[in-house]
Amino acid sequence: MTETPALPALWPAPLADGAVHATVTVPGSKSVTNRALVLAALAAEPGWVRRPLRSRDSQLMSDALRALGVGIEETVSSSSAGSADGAVGGEAWRIIPAALHGPTTVDVGNAGTVMRFLPPVATLADGDIRFDGDPRSYERPLGQVITALRTLGARIDDDGRGALPMTVQGGGALEGGTVEIDASNSSQFVSALLLSAPRFNQGVEVRHVGGNLPSMPHIRMTVEMLRAAGAQVDTPEAGGEKDVWRVAPGALLGRDMVVEPDLSNAQPFLAAALITGGTVTVPDWPRRTTQPGDALRRIFTEMGGSCELTDAGLVFTGTGKIHGIDVDLSEVGELTPGIAAVAALADSESVLRGVAHLRLHETDRLAALTKEINALGGDVTETEDGLRIRPRRMHGGVFHTYDDHRMATAGAVIGLAVEGVQIENVATTAKTLPDFPRMWTDMLAGDAGGPGAPGAGAGA
Template sequence: MTDTSAHPDPWPAPYASGAVDATVPVPGSKSVTNRALVLAALASEPGWLRRPLRSRDTLLMAEALRALGVGIEETVSSSSTAAGAPDGCGEAWRVIPAGLHGPASVDVGNAGTVMRFLPPVAALADGPVRFDGDARSHERPLHGVIDALRVLGARIDDGGRGALPMTVHGGGALDGGKVEIDASSSSQFVSALLLSAPRFNQGVEVRHTGPRLPSMPHIRMTVDMLRAVGAQVDEPETGGEPNVWRVSPSALLGRDLVVEPDLSNAQPFLAAALVTGGRVTVPDWPARTTQPGDALREILTEMGGSCELTEAGLTFTGSGRIRGIDVDLGEVGELTPGIAALAALADSPSTLRGVAHLRLHETDRLAALTREINALGGDVTETGDGLRIRPRPLRGGVFHTYDDHRMATAGALIGLAVEGVRVENVATTAKTLPDFPRMWTGMLAVGA
């Protein structure tokens, strides 16, 4: 993984002097890679991940599983670093399940998937497993997972915080059974329990009891991936009871999985075509996927462009105009920073709704976007569940990221149309998109 700390801080975001016309290969999906790692670690036989993402979040997941005794062998071929291929694409990872054991220490960084998906795995280990991470990780909610695991038979010491740091005292097995949780602050609470549930003695029945559940595509992804490795899952999408998921106890199969490109990480590149009135193609865009980023086809088209999905990938073409949008992003909240950046450059106001849960992400994304866009001369107002954005002429300045990768790419997007934007800590993009600055400047250099 390339060291993005080599770039200046703050990083001068390139200004686009003309229309972009580029093909941009995007590394594998973080969400798919980290779910696949957990499922492979819990399987009854070895499995393979082809073209996994190698980024901070996925390497933290791999190291955590290794600490619990799982074998993960990485093979990177020269073809994965060939001209035009994105950095961060491991050729293949072989995952060799083993008896899970402690004592162990897990560094979650600020990765929601690691801090939430692995405590249920740790409950199956033989011995104590301590979890800690970046300072921000201590502020992110874990109560949904902690409380649920206690109901299901786990012993956890969190000092009553419902957050990190904490220790899971694994007993080698977990009873499982029925549990009610409020997952309105993060759909990852549901996915965390479902991923390990086949290994629970009674499986699991998870009932969401709170307000609207955000990011449903990520739960659909979890269910699809469980079924692909042999798990039996009953869920609302296939006629089950609303807000209830049931997973039966079973052995999981080792699989050979090719990881899709991360469609949410494709957002800034596709959006660059909209900002510049140009054209960008992302190869290998799947015809069918559970990734939330697939919604970009509809959202960006509504904001003023057109897209075409062919065997070559997804090609998005900007019209030279950015239209404002009124959109509910509740199922695709991770796209909000990029959509907000586009809305700040649009020719009419926008309202982004359904994303109150973003206040609990890598940073409070609603407050951060309001502060940073307004500091450049924008007019953004927080609402109860989102943002209202009225376009204004923007000026250059430092765009702070708060250690949030999607804030960094949002700042780069604004920099395409506003001279003098400097992105603080662009290295934070390594969380899910290794060497973003090189990919960004490379996109702009094509045809220049």
């Protein structure tokens, strides 16, 4: 494998010189990969995670689990048609559960799934587990998880900050029980408690008591993956009380999990077809999924494109005309930066609603999008819970990313139609989308970009 060349501090976003026609193989879902790793680590027997995402976030998760004592063996099958045991080809990680132990330090980077999913796991370890991360991680909300874990019997030293850095004093078990939590800032607060709950002595009953709960598809993803691993979960969708989830104590089974492509990471490539009037095919798009990114089929169709699920994958076609949209993104907030980028190039005003919680993501995404699009000549204003975008003729300039991967891909989308856009720190896309710059230029050249190509870093 050839070494990936260093990226410039200011990456010139390529300008599209015509309609894009390409097949883009998107790496695996970060959300699925990191949930699968946690569930496999807590299982009673070894399991497999196949076609995982290899990115900074998933590497942080796997490194943290190894530090806690979990065995993770990485293998690669050269066969794309499958192996002798009937499993799919590509990269596969064999997860070997073990007695969790400290003392050790977990580096969460700026990964929400690591900083929130692993403290409950750490309560099951013997010894102290210290959690630390990037400077931005100190500012991201974690207090609700800390308070909930204390209610369930955990001992946590955070010097009263309700945030990182902190130390979980693992006792080898956690009593569990009923807990109330305000998860209006992040659905990950609920998922964090549910994922480890089968290992708690009493399981858990989580009651959300705050305002609107964002990103419900991610909670549904957590529930489905728990059930696939053998957990008993009672949910509001199953006729239970509103915003109450119950997980019974019990052993988790080692499973053979195949990770879906990350549909949210397909967004910039689909946007390229919409903007240029081209066609992009994303192989292996699931016909049924809990991923929020599946909403792109509806949203981008309303904005002027068309799509079809075929045996080849999702085939998305644009006309080159982009319409504004008034849309509630509360369940799919992570799509907001890419939708905002497309909306800035539309033929009418857009209003993006229901995403006030994005102010607490990798960066304040609402403020960042407003500042950066306006710096290129756009007209974006923040609302109480979103953005109002009035399209204007834009010009080149530096598009800052704030170490946020979705800001970087949003800037690249604008750069397709606006000459002279330079993305500051495009390397931040490695958080969830390894080798994005190469995939982007390959797409514009009409090549089949993605993890199967030389130098790529992840299976789809």
